[in-house]
Amino acid sequence: MFGIEINLMFIKNMFKKLYMMAILGASVACHATPGQPIKVAGSKNLEPDEQQAIVCKEVTEMITNYNYKKIKLNDSISTVIFNRYIKSLDENHNYFLASDLNDFDQYKTQLDDDLQNGELNHVFYIFNVYQKRYNERIKYSLDQLNKTYDFTQKDEFMFNREDQPWVSTVSDLNKFWDKRVKYDLLNLNLATPDLTKNKETLKKRYENLIIQSAKLNNQDVFQLFMDAFTESIDPHTNYFNQSNAAQFNIDMSKSLEGIGASLSSENEYVTIKTIVKGGPAERSKLLTVDDRIIGVAQGKNGEFQDIIGWRLDNAITLIRGPKGTTVRLKILPKGKTTTNPKIVELVREKIVLEDQLASKEIRTYNSNGKTVKIGIINVPGFYLDYKAYQAGDKNYRSISRDVKLIIDSLKAQKVDGIVMDLRQNGGGSLPEAIQLTGLFIKTGPVVQVRDVKNRIEQDDDDDPSIAWNGPLAVLVDRFSASASEIFAGAIQDYGRGLIVGTQTYGKGTVQSAIDLDKVIGNSFSRLLASVKGKSAPASTGTPTSFGQINLTIAKFYRISGSSTQHKGVIPDIKFPSAIPLDKYGEDTEPSALPFDMIARSSYTPVGNFAAVIPQLKTLHDTRMQTNVNYKNLLEDIADYKKRDAEKTVTLNEAELKKQHEEDDAKTLAHDNARRAALGLKPLIKGEPRTKDKDADFLKIEAGQILTDYIGLKPQS
Incomplete structure (x- = not known):
């Protein structure tokens, strides 16, 4: 069995924290002897350490030799890494000057050699220039708070500059930041019209940004660059430093x-x-x-x-x-x-972490005068407490064990059908995906895996027991990925349950978590000597941790032979996607592996929904024509597309206030339309919105579709 299947959402969200900052200043041109730190004048210079150089070399060797993609570093890949690194620092082109980019251009085709040699001074130099620009920008913003602002002027702030050229002069960048500060202040003023108080609030906010900037260390820089490197090769091969590795493993085990x-x-x-x-x-x-x-x-x-x-x-x-x-x-x-x-x-x-474990609820529906009980199981991730499992703890937690207990309780409560809710489930343990599938089928193949040597292994459910053999539906969305797609794909291929929702993410690769302490520990002296260019290493002490690499080692395929890579799992009954499909998904990742197919496994479907799906779609579409929440969702999707295309915002207070009021009124109207459909009293403007279990209409509709199927089943 191939290690673990990485949790997609964890990886996508984990590193968006302290790194995305802002900067300006004069061009800094500086050169140094290779292997020596390149100093940036007037800045706190962060420098790489020997341990990072060793990790850099080791990770580079693993990726070039053992990654499934089999890619060799060259100048072309170096340029991709360089562009991704610059984008991670200044995606919106707000902070660097054009002269900075001209200076950095010397490293564009150098990074492939740097990675193989453990040379990090160039990327640290780029970051130090960035941090210098950041602090200058925030200090400039603080100075602007002493100005007098006129919010009656007809003016606009271009908040999206991603496609704009790098600014050439400090004065031109100042013009952007003048408007940025004005926009920040205007938003505070709309909420609380007290300009003096709002300036003080903004002053504290900017001062806190400088404080947080001062807390950045060389591990932050190293992590950021390694992200740029690994994601240029493969979006799911990732290096984690010690703290991020710990958080990843917490997420895996809950x-x-x-x-x-x-x-x-x-x-x-x-x-x-x-x-x-x-x-x-x-x-x-x-x-x-x-x-x-x-x-x-x-x-x-x-x-x-x-x-x-x-x-x-x-x-x-x-x-x-x-x-x-x-x-x-x-x-x-x-x-x-x-x-x-x-x-x-x-x-x-x-x-x-109990709030992150599988949970259940029971909803009742009416079908031709008969009450139908549907159990809905929320599956937040394919977690496995591997450490407890290895230690022989009989009570170790895993998603399959928890769901089995939930199914037993739902059966005791005599539910008529079960919906497995896999929305926002980014994956987790590959073995757990197989175990969970086994709760709904007798025996047979669940997934096929092809390794770096093109060997194909079939992973089967060998346990003949079935936890639930009744009506089943699986609810998915665009962020259902990886292990979620293995489960949903197998359920669909067997004809065991209906798949409802939106097209899934399309992550069809397998990763193995490699503890670099175990890999590097025995060869630490040899690697350090290599980095230093000496025959014997100097004493360095014991490193805290070398971190962890999650390396793509295989590609998985459905038992039908189709990969989920790029295409994901296509639902039988489709819902509109609130998550933009053109912005999130494997097919939006430039470095993602392609879709392909292999031979079909030998398996026998246990059901076929082809005859009833047209009827279920008709019933679903009819309901949606009068469903207030469905109408609101379509309007929200349209509004998002419209707003996403915008690149500027007005700096006229009256106009911006009108926009905010229109948005608030629309939101209130949506809420009250939903409440009216539920028989609840309408909210008044300013009244807090309370959460209720009926707010998630897509989940309710998934249960209704399964109820429809139960009603149609005797005739099918």
């Missing part, structure tokens, strides 16, 4: 070892935002939401480290730790001053 509290950074304080029920933090009854952690000590006698002003990820690393170990926290209760902190001692435990 558990962590710690105190049972989520944290955020607010005004330089690490602040408790939520407390996990049943965890050490809750049971102590000594911590509450909005308490601030100002110091952390390990064990009963360790010295406290002051963490005020720390980056959140560094603070979390101190607070988390192996279960059974003790951590002491210096707590500043909400509203208290720093003169009176309290000490809280906690023993870390394994925390299961």
